[in-house]
Amino acid sequence: MSLGRQCQVSVLVQASSAASYALPKQQLNTNDGDIEPILRQLLQDLPFTYELLGPSAVAVVPRKPEPEEQGALSQGHTEEISVTGRMLTGSHLRHPQLDSYAPIDILAQPELEITGAQTVSELLKFLPAVSGNSTSTSVTNGGDGTATVTLRGLPASNTLVLINGRRIVNNGFGGEAADLNTIPLSAVDRIEILKDGASAVYGSDAIAGVVNIILRRDFEGLSVNSYYGEAQRGDQQTGSHHLTWGKNGERGHLMLSLAHYRQDALMSRDREISATADNRSRGGTDNRSSASPSSYIALSDDIVLTANADGSYRPWTQEDRYDYSEYTTALVPSERQSAYLEGNLDLGDNSQLFIELMGIRTSAETTLAPTPVFTRFDNGDLTISADNIYNPFGQEITDVRKRVLELGPRVQNNDTETWRLNLGLTGMLNSWQWELTAAQHYTHASESLSSLIDPLALSLGLKGPDICNSESDCIPINLLGPSGSIDAEQLDYIRAESLVDGITRMTSLTYIANGTLGTSGAGDILAAFGMEIRREAIDFRSNDAMGLSYIGGVTAGSAQGHRIISETFGEISLPLVADRFWLDGALRYSNYSDFGSTANPKVALRFRALPSLMLRASYATGFKAPTLIDMNQSGYQSQEYLFDPCTGRDAITLPGCRGQADGARIQYLTEYGGNPDLQPETSDNRSLGIVWTPAKLKGFSATLDLFEIRQNDVIDTSPQYLIDQNASYALFSDRVQRDEQGEIITILATRLNIGAREVRGADLAMRYEHNSDMLGQLRWSFNASHIQRYLNQAAPGEATEDLVGTFVDAASGGAGSLPKWKANTGIYWKKGPWEGGYTVHFVSALEESFTLDNTRITREIDSWTTHDLQVAYALPGGLRIAVGIDNLFDREPPFAATAFNDNFDGRTYDLSGRYWYTTLAYSL
Known part of the structure; x- marks a missing residue:
């Protein structure tokens, strides 16, 4: 090797x-x-x-000299790439043929190098099968410094992320999904994306598919790489440096990889599309905040005032709304350091000891606009007493909305430390390969959010001298003056900082064996079996103010819990007709200490109808266990961006409304909670595909796969659904709490198994490779994913919505962008020392709906196409230099009127504009 x-290059050799x-x-x-x-x-x-x-x-x-047989042999070329002795993602079997019963996208090392991507999440973002609500540093308000991947538009917890085919610990902020930011791209050899359910093989979470990140192994020599990139507008400077060293010895191998990555900020104010929250000129709504620096002061239903700079007052108008985009980061600055150690030692007797150790530190700093105060709707008693020393109106005031610029911008710092250790033995016994692995994974995540307001201190400071005085160490607070009227003493009294600390741990012991079970008249019967015992634990805490969220932030609450999982699994591949027809099956039994057990089978057929044509079909059941957060969280509060139908002019006709509520509100206090009685989400996955590799067109392959996912018992916490049902049908009055005027005070959104989904679509992939002395190596690829329908039912008995081709922001409880088509195509060339690539990414148009002037509007979000170009040259002596341009034609993302972050969906599109980068590498 x-x-x-x-x-x-991966060299595949059939050992027999x-x-x-x-x-x-x-x-x-x-x-x-x-x-x-x-x-x-x-x-x-x-x-x-x-x-x-x-x-x-x-x-x-x-x-093989026979032409027909030679042609048949070449048809083994599908979209999978394998290395001797390694299994394909989605199976523990070592197939002698390269055919798979499920579609797999492969991003191999040469393709990783030519893209210029510097993070795993950046690399996966534009894959056609990825859509919906993934997180990354492109998500500002609502982000936590982590990055996730969402296949088929399903939540990130429905996509299983593996490293070297093994399960890894989830992120420390909530334990819902693996954090891709804790996987350094510099240590990655290739990424395999299985676009099919795989609970029968891997267990929980693999409903939408599996992302298997294969790390570099067996590297020998020294490799040093430096990258620098910058947006054409002079921001988002990004640099990364990594060093990899490997050495082979007589009995083993050792490799060490070190990496550092830093990405600077891109501010909302520095791009035209995100520079303002007032989108009326674009046909959208005015999303500026009613909490203005000069205050919104409601003396009665008809009298609303605001303060002038000289301390006098005038009527408040819609033009007094506050534009928070001046402060916010659209792309969060972040930094990561990582170390990866891999080694193996030959013990003789066909056995080997191996170790994989990885440590990563990540940090991110998000800037948000200064804290807003909504005295009527925030936590605590924030009524301004009539005798408050700053109250000139002589009456009690309950509704004041003020942006406290004096506190300065809120700054959110996220830090994560992750360690992963895998230690094991592997070997051969006759025709069987076995592996025993012990794993210990740990993630510690912390978050701080500064320049918040303590609701308890503010409550006292808004009262009169009988309550707020020197004896009570209280400082009176002025919310009724112009910007700048809150002095340093007042700020020190009310200033607060939220702190969140989370630890997740995973300890596991896994045994897997695979080999030849026997031989039938049609060929070898391949089999695999194994068992795994795993302990998962979470300890998540926040410093909320006696159960109340700090104003301007969220109360993350707390969750402590652990579980023991015991699993056994088996696979078999039975040839029915030699070299033409195979039956594949898998079964996994899982027992969870906190909710019980589940068994999930998978069965697949592969039929080579012609030497150049293979048909494949599969059926499987899947499950996603409720996370430890789902079952154990308490005290999580947030001001969610929601819409109350009772604010419309027709409110009086709605059974759940007590009159027309305040239309200026866009945020509502929401309290989430765990549920220890939750059961797993379940699924049925079906697929039908065709693989075509014509012998007369050597180097060409095409695959078409149809898929369907039906999901039940979906765990949901949709506060928007609760509000809609409460207003329209007077339901959930215990969960949507309103005051006497009909204004929402609190929404209680406990997790429940109430939802159902059905996703149906198709994947199309084509690839052609040509080699000649004159042109060199040319490769063309096309990859597309089509969602035909995305049916969502919020609760049993409720109407089913087809969300395909729509955008509903995650901040409103939506599934994000679900384009009907997402595709990319590219041509890659290599001749001598030269190498180049040209890639086109496409996202089809979407629809969004919102209310404007009490009229329901549906508008189109434009389709989006970008072009990337890269060129590289290998210099003598092991040097390689590459330059590239992402978004060559400087296409800005399409405007979305309902997007909370920066007027576009940062989970699907990119705000950077034209982006230049260069890479210098040295290999010895």
Whole structure:
């Protein structure tokens, strides 16, 4: 395998065919890392030939003189890339053929290098199968410094993320999904994305699919890489540096990879689309806040005043709304350091000891506008007494909305420390390969949010001298003056900082064995079995003010809990007709200490109808266990951006309304809670596909796969759903609490198994590779994902909505962007020292709905197409320089009137504009 390591190519060899042949150690030269001349030299006197399987994989196969058989052999080329002795994502079997019963996207090392991506989340964001509410540093208000991936538009907790085929610990802020920011891209060899349910193979969470991140192994030598990029407008400076060293010895191998990454901020005010929250000129709504620096003071239903700079008052108007975009970060600055150690030691007797140790520190700093105060709707008794020393009106005032600029911007700091240790033994026994792995994973995440307001201190400060006086150490607070009227003494009295601290742990012991169970008349019967015991734990706490959220922030509450999971699993691949027809099956039994047990099967058929045509179909059940947060969280409060139908002119006709509520409100106090009686979400997954590899068009392959996911018992906490039902049908009055005027005071949104989903669509992939002495290596690829329908039912008995082709922001409890089509295509070229790539990304148009002037509006969010260009040159002596341009034609993201963050969906599109970067690498 040293040949593959030197040329950075995976070499697939069928051990049973090549076991009796040995080649002496020899020195062979290659021009520019081209592996083909060497292969021809090595195999010229042997009964073998080779097949190119892609840009970074080659198969050494027996030489067969018959043309028909030769053509049939070449048809093994599908979209999967494998390395000797490793299983494909989605199975523990070592298939002798490269065919898979499920579609898999592969991002291999050469493709990773040419993209210029510096993080795993950046690399996955534009994949066609990824849509919905993933998180990243592009999510400001509501982000926590983590990055997740969402396949098929389902929540991130429905996509399982693996490293080297093994489960990893979830993030420390909530334990709902793995944090991609804790996986350094510099240590990644390839990424395999399985676009099919895989609970029968991997257990919980693999409903939408699996992202398997394969780390670099067996690297020998020294590699140093530096990257610098900057947006054309002079911001978002990004730099990364990594060093990888590896050494092979007589009995083992050791590799160390170190990396540092830093991304600077992009501010909302520095892009036209995000510079203001007032979108009336674009046909949207005015999303500026009614909490203005000069105060919104409601003396009665008809009299609302605001303060002038000289302390006098005038009527408040809509033009007094506050534009918070001046302060906010649209792209969060972040920094990461990582170290990855990998090694193995040959113990003899066909066994080997291995270790994988990774440590990562991440940090992110989000800037938000200064804290707003809504005395009528925030936590605590915030009524301003008639005798408050700053109250000139001589009456009690309950509704004041003020942006406290004097506190300065809120700054949210997120820090994460993650450690992963995998230690194990692997070996061969006859035809069986086995592996025993012990794992210890730990993540500690902390979050601080400064320049908040303590509701208890503010409550006292708004009262009269009989309550707020020197004896009570109380400082009177002035919310009724112009901006600047709150002095330093008052600020020190009410200033607060929220702190959140979360730890997640995972300890596991896993045994897996796979090999040949026997032989039938049609071929070898492949089998795998294994067992796993795992302990998961979470300890999540916040410093809320006696159960009340600090004003301007959220109360994350707390959650403490653990569970023990015991699982057994098995797989089999049974050939029914030699080299033509296979039956594959898998079954996994899982027992959870907190909710019980579940068994999930999978069955698949593969049929090679013609040498160039393979059909595949599968059916599986899946499940997603409720997270420890789902079951144990308490005290989580937030001011959510929601819409109350009782603010409309027709409120008087709605059974749940007591009159027309305040239309200026856009945020409502929401309290979330866990539920220890939750049961797993369940699913049925079906797929039907075709793989075409025509012999007359060598190097071309095409796949078309239809998929359907039906999901039940979905765990939901939708406060918007509760409000809608309460207003329209007078339901959930115990959960949507209103005052005598009909204004919402609090929404209680406890998690329940109430939802159902159905997602149906298709994946299309085409690839063509051509090699010639004149042109070099040319590769073209096309990858598209189509969602035909996305049916969502919020609760049993409720209407089912088809969300396909729509956008509903996550801040409003929506599923995000669900485009009907998402695709990319690209052409990649390599000849001698030169290498280049050109990629086009496409997202189809969407629809969104909102209320404007009491009229329901539906508008189109434009489609979006961007172009990326990269060129690289390999210099003598191991140097390589690359330059690239992302978003070549400087396309801004399409405007979305209902997008809370910066007037576009940062989870789907990119705000940077034209972006330049360069990479300098040295390999020895």
